[in-house]
Amino acid sequence: MSEAIVGRRSFLKALAAGVSATLGLRLVARASASETGESSPHRWGMVIDQTKCIGCGYCTLACRATNDVSPDISWNRVIEAGNYGGEPVYLPRPCMHCEHAPCVEVCPVQATYHRPDGIVMMDYDRCIGCRYCEVACPYGARAFNWEAFDGPNPEVPRWGEPEVDRRPRGVVEKCTFCYQRIDRGLELGLHPGRDPQATPACVVVCPTKARVFGDLNDPESEVSQLLRRYPAYRLREDLGTGPQVYYLPTRKEEVAG
Amino acid sequence: MRAWGRKVKLNIFHVWVTGLAAVMLAGAVAGVVVFTRGLVVTNLTDLVPWGLWITIDLSAIAMSAGAFLLCAAVYLLDLKRYQPIARTATFIGLIGYSMAVLTLLLDIGRPDRFWHPMVFWNPHSVLWEITMCVTLYLTVLTLESAPILGSAAWFQGRWPRVATTLQNIHQYAPYLAIAGLGLSLLHQSSLGAAYGVLKARPIWYRPDLSVLFIVSAMAGGPALTVLSSMLAGRLSTRVHINDALLEKVSGLIGWVLMGYLYLRFWDALSMTYTYSPGRTEGLRLLTQGPLSFNFWVGEIILGIIVPMIVLLRPSLRRVPVLRMIALLMIIGGVAAYRWDTNLAGQLIVLTYLPQEIVARYTDYVPSLIETLAGAGVIAYGLMAFTLGARYLNVVDHQEVLEAHALPQLATSAAD
Numbered sequence: 001m002s003e004a005i006v007g008r009r010s011f012l013k014a015l016a017a018g019v020s021a022t023l024g025l026r027l028v029a030r031a032s033a034s035e036t037g038e039s040s041p042h043r044w045g046m047v048i049d050q051t052k053c054i055g056c057g058y059c060t061l062a063c064r065a066t067n068d069v070s071p072d073i074s075w076n077r078v079i080e081a082g083n084y085g086g087e088p089v090y091l092p093r094p095c096m097h098c099e100h101a102p103c104v105e106v107c108p109v110q111a112t113y114h115r116p117d118g119i120v121m122m123d124y125d126r127c128i129g130c131r132y133c134e135v136a137c138p139y140g141a142r143a144f145n146w147e148a149f150d151g152p153n154p155e156v157p158r159w160g161e162p163e164v165d166r167r168p169r170g171v172v173e174k175c176t177f178c179y180q181r182i183d184r185g186l187e188l189g190l191h192p193g194r195d196p197q198a199t200p201a202c203v204v205v206c207p208t209k210a211r212v213f214g215d216l217n218d219p220e221s222e223v224s225q226l227l228r229r230y231p232a233y234r235l236r237e238d239l240g241t242g243p244q245v246y247y248l249p250t251r252k253e254e255v256a257g
Numbered sequence: 258m259r260a261w262g263r264k265v266k267l268n269i270f271h272v273w274v275t276g277l278a279a280v281m282l283a284g285a286v287a288g289v290v291v292f293t294r295g296l297v298v299t300n301l302t303d304l305v306p307w308g309l310w311i312t313i314d315l316s317a318i319a320m321s322a323g324a325f326l327l328c329a330a331v332y333l334l335d336l337k338r339y340q341p342i343a344r345t346a347t348f349i350g351l352i353g354y355s356m357a358v359l360t361l362l363l364d365i366g367r368p369d370r371f372w373h374p375m376v377f378w379n380p381h382s383v384l385w386e387i388t389m390c391v392t393l394y395l396t397v398l399t400l401e402s403a404p405i406l407g408s409a410a411w412f413q414g415r416w417p418r419v420a421t422t423l424q425n426i427h428q429y430a431p432y433l434a435i436a437g438l439g440l441s442l443l444h445q446s447s448l449g450a451a452y453g454v455l456k457a458r459p460i461w462y463r464p465d466l467s468v469l470f471i472v473s474a475m476a477g478g479p480a481l482t483v484l485s486s487m488l489a490g491r492l493s494t495r496v497h498i499n500d501a502l503l504e505k506v507s508g509l510i511g512w513v514l515m516g517y518l519y520l521r522f523w524d525a526l527s528m529t530y531t532y533s534p535g536r537t538e539g540l541r542l543l544t545q546g547p548l549s550f551n552f553w554v555g556e557i558i559l560g561i562i563v564p565m566i567v568l569l570r571p572s573l574r575r576v577p578v579l580r581m582i583a584l585l586m587i588i589g590g591v592a593a594y595r596w597d598t599n600l601a602g603q604l605i606v607l608t609y610l611p612q613e614i615v616a617r618y619t620d621y622v623p624s625l626i627e628t629l630a631g632a633g634v635i636a637y638g639l640m641a642f643t644l645g646a647r648y649l650n651v652v653d654h655q656e657v658l659e660a661h662a663l664p665q666l667a668t669s670a671a672d
Contacts, residue, residue: 129366170366
């Protein structure tokens with residue numbers, strides 16, 4: 001019986017140890033957050049004007065070439081979403097780069113994380129391929145490399161040249177807002193969203209200028225101006241994910257014009 | 258039968274072990290195919306990224322729950338007479354957790370990075386916490402099982418000093434039981450929470466899942482422990498079981514089932530009020546759609562109600578065959594629950610289009626390679642238990658009880 005009492009006492013001790021360990025973890029998490037949390041003046045976002053999108057799918061192809069994506073995978077998908085005034089309406093869907101990204105929260109190894117400028121990034125060297133992020137993403141924006149992508153990329157060179165490494169088999173990949181173009185552009189003193197070399201490939205290739213990219217923190221950027229001028233919506237706002245991709249719904253006057 | 262000039266008597270043990278070895282071999286071949294060709298050999302897709310292997314993983318963990326429950330009963334509640342069953346349960350837990358590790362290695366895209374969660378922490382992730390629990394509890398189970406190996410006669414004969422060291426670990430049993438209780442409660446519930454925290458999947462997004470996972474495991478785990486003990490007792494002359502004790506545990510499992518049924522009822526009923534996109538379709542999929550047979554027959558009628566009646570009525574549960582069938586049904590029901598839960602959230606694909614939150618349906622049937630690899634893991638579990646029962650005395654209910662009284666007397670006294 002005395003053994004049982006010791007047992008209970010030890011249990012309480014263990015419980016206390018557990019609680020303090022949890023608190024310790026929170027501190028560790030906070031410390032690491034502030035370590036990497038050097039702030040950025042930018043918050044990158046995209047505005048997609050559905051009045052202008054004609055569903056050509058060039059964005060998907062330019063993305064595949066620039067980011068060396070397999071033909072089986074679309075980082076950026078164009079979906080037919082009903083019709084307006086007899087005309088089909090399209091909805092291009094990149095990664096939403098959510099402010100409160102479910103994928104970032106569930107990843108067991110922090111292989112997917114927020115950059116200070118809001119881009120949701122993947123660390124392909126860290127990803128273990130558990131696919132929890134895929135299950136958690138409400139937008140179907142993530143794709144798993146079920147097999148290795150070998151051989152030539154059919155979209156190269158017609159739609160662009162690869163700018164990033166091809167991902168290995170067994171990891172999850174997704175749209176990065178062409179971070180490589182943004183980073184290199186900023187180094188060269190360019191203006192992402194205005195200068196094509198510093199702007200995501202899907203935006204540059206769009207023949208109707210339906211996609212606009214820019215800094216949501218800059219009130220003078222085109223994205224900020226558009227969002228001031230037109231009513232916009234985001235996908236599944238009810239989930240509280242806070243997407244950084246905004247859509248301008250189809251407007252009558254421009255369809256007629 | 259004659260072989261190598263010697264008379265060999267083929268018995269059920271040889272046939273069983275040979276059959277299991279064959280399935281294990283097929284599973285190993287399938288595993289090699291998975292590791293060389295990648296997960297493209299499965300029928301998993303970006304819409305249904307988790308399938309059969311996750312179900313086996315979740316079920317193996319649930320079936321291991323006998324270990325922490327019985328160890329807590331013996332070492333924390335001081336119910337010493339259950340000690341021999343705790344020993345069996347611990348061994349089964351060790352097997353179950355190692356099965357889970359095997360299926361996880363198959364399932365992750367980069368098995369070479371299995372150690373990443375140990376180094377790259379994301380304390381926000383339920384899956385990170387699950388990985389830590391698996392690792393820590395596997396360590397606890399190994400320590401708890403060490404005395405089993407240390408007390409095997411053939412091991413003592415060969416390595417007497419190692420055997421003594423291993424046996425000495427037993428003095429830490431109460432501490433290990435505390436660690437096991439904490440880790441298991443956390444881990445079993447977290448497996449449900451891994452689904453339950455996902456807002457993108459409305460049929461999963463509810464706090465009940467973590468509760469239902471732990472409670473169903475509290476029925477399934479001991480059920481497997483009791484069933485394997487009874488089967489071993491019938492099939493082997495080397496195994497000694499104390500049926501009165503097993504019957505008592507079975508009665509308790511019946512009560513757990515009643516609590517589980519109660520929770521399942523309110524959980525399901527609460528989802529039937531008003532239309533909720535995705536959730537309502539998910540519930541329909543379970544109760545009227547392609548998963549409805551699994552749900553009603555596998556999970557509810559044969560998985561809970563029938564075995565609950567058998568195990569709660571002393572006249573029925575005293576009949577060993579009836580009790581064994583009831584226990585088998587519970588195990589099937591818990592596995593069916595894991596399978597259905599995993600699929601119900603994924604077969605419904607909720608669109609993200611504006612003003613059109615429509616659910617679409619997809620499907621999933623495991624591929625041959627997935628099935629073979631999964632069968633191989635299960636065969637490994639059965640083989641490990643069989644060998645444990647034969648060479649490590651994991652089912653031996655006489656050992657400790659002899660100190661108190663003769664097992665047969667104890668049986669009649671308990672009646």
